[in-house]
Amino acid sequence: MLVFVNIFVDSPMMDTVLQNLNNLDEVVGLYEVTGEFDIISIIKCKDIEEFRHILKDKILKIPGVKSTVSAVVLHTHKGIINDN
Numbered sequence: 001m002l003v004f005v006n007i008f009v010d011s012p013m014m015d016t017v018l019q020n021l022n023n024l025d026e027v028v029g030l031y032e033v034t035g036e037f038d039i040i041s042i043i044k045c046k047d048i049e050e051f052r053h054i055l056k057d058k059i060l061k062i063p064g065v066k067s068t069v070s071a072v073v074l075h076t077h078k079g080i081i082n083d084n
Contacts, residue, residue: 013064
C-alpha cells in the first residue's frame with residue numbers, strides 16, 4: 001500500500017528531518033514543498049499495521065517533526081510508483 005504523509009516541520013530542523021526521512025527504507029518519495037505542508041513523503045508498506053508502526057515509531061520520533069496528515073492511496077489510476 002502507498003500512503004502520502006504530509007509533514008509539518010519546525011523550520012530550523014528542516015535539513016535534519018529530510019535527512020532522517022531519506023534514510024527510511026519505506027520512504028519511496030520525498031519532496032520539500034511550498035504551501036500548507038513543509039514536506040510530502042510517500043510511504044510504501046504492506047498494510048495499515050506496518051504504516052502505523054512507521055508513523056508512530058519512526059516519523060513522529062524524528063526531531064523537528066511537529067505533526068503529520070496522512071492519506072492512504074485507495075487506488076492508483078496513473079502514477080510513477082507501483083502500489084503493489
